[in-house]
Amino acid sequence: GENVEQHPSTLSVQEGDSAVIKCTYSDSASNYFPWYKQELGKRPQLIIDIRSNVGEKKDQRIAVTLNKTAKHFSLHITETQPEDSAVYFCAASIKAAGNKLTFGGGTRVLVKP
Amino acid sequence: SQTIHQWPATLVQPVGSPLSLECTVEGTSNPNLYWYRQAAGRGLQLLFYSVGIGQISSEVPQNLSASRPQDRQFILSSKKLLLSDSGFYLCCGDSTDTQYFGPGTRLTVL
Numbered sequence: 001g002e003n004v005e006q007h008p009s010t011l012s013v014q015e016g017d018s019a020v021i022k023c024t025y026s027d028s029a030s031n032y033f034p035w036y037k038q039e040l041g042k043r044p045q046l047i048i049d050i051r052s053n054v055g056e057k058k059d060q061r062i063a064v065t066l067n068k069t070a071k072h073f074s075l076h077i078t079e080t081q082p083e084d085s086a087v088y089f090c091a092a093s094i095k096a097a098g099n100k101l102t103f104g105g106g107t108r109v110l111v112k113p
Numbered sequence: 114s115q116t117i118h119q120w121p122a123t124l125v126q127p128v129g130s131p132l133s134l135e136c137t138v139e140g141t142s143n144p145n146l147y148w149y150r151q152a153a154g155r156g157l158q159l160l161f162y163s164v165g166i167g168q169i170s171s172e173v174p175q176n177l178s179a180s181r182p183q184d185r186q187f188i189l190s191s192k193k194l195l196l197s198d199s200g201f202y203l204c205c206g207d208s209t210d211t212q213y214f215g216p217g218t219r220l221t222v223l
Contacts, residue, residue: 032210043203043214044157051210089157099145099207103157 002027004092006104014112019077021107023090026071030092033066033073034101038087047088048075080111115140115208117215125221132177132191134218136204139185146187147205147212148179157203163187194222 003026013019025033031052036044050057050064050073057064061080066073077084087108091101116139126132138144148160159172161179169179176195180188187204199222204215 034211036214041219043217046211046213049211093210095210099210099212100147100159100162101212103159105156 002030002092002094002102004090004102004104006090006107008107009105010108010110012110012112013080015080015082017080019075019080019084019109019111021075021088021090021109022072023074023092023104024070024072025092025102027092027094028068028071029094031095032093032099033064034091035064035075036089036091038089038106040086044089077109080109082111082113085109085111115144115206115213117204117206117213119202119204119215119218121218122216123219123221125223126194127223128196129193132189132194132198132220134189134202134204134220136187136189136215137185138187138206141185141206141208143184144206144208146181147207148187148189149203149205149214151201151203153200161189196222198222 006023034049035047037047038044048059048062048064050066061078063076087106089106090104093099093101118137145164147162149157151157163169163181166181177191202218205212
């Protein structure tokens with residue numbers, strides 16, 4: 001089955017700096033890659049996703065890149081703010097397999113003011 | 114748009130007691146539904162998923178079970194809770210490719 005590795009497990013950045021989280025996946029058939037943000041005590045919220053026919057996607061300060069050949073994808077947060085502090089999860093799925101997501105282990109991001 | 118409801122929001126139960134957590138979905142028909150568990154400070158563990166009424170797949174052997182009596186209803190149960198069952202239980206449903214989480218139930222087993 002699919003295996004998703006996420007790095008780093010913790011990330012501390014100064015407010016205004018950029019943060020990058022990287023994930024690798026094992027199954028080359030995976031074609032959908034969402035990112036979730038989970039604030040303390042709350043549910044994970046989808047913040048951005050990318051499909052395998054696209055190499056990059058941006059939404060304001062957030063961007064995701066996908067390298068299908070290398071089987072890795074990354075989340076980039078620019079101009080970080082204290083409210084970006086949370087745990088971020090990447091995931092991968094194969095649409096034909098019923099959309100079952102395989103999650104990475106999570107990255108705890110702390111933005112220092 | 115899809116909305117997922119879960120209850121209760123928090124629950125404290127003694128070891129050995131039964132459990133029933135309910136999840137309902139609004140705004141979509143025939144969704145795939147999922148139960149995840151998250152231990153404190155940890156990642157998301159997929160417990161069960163369902164592609165339709167009465168169809169349940171178990172991902173992890175344990176003392177929990179799931180049922181889907183109606184298209185938009187997903188229930189997580191246990192006959193006897195263990196201490197290790199404590200955690201944050203999240204129901205999830207999908208709309209096309211995208212999965213959305215319910216608000217979760219925080220279960221503490223004492």
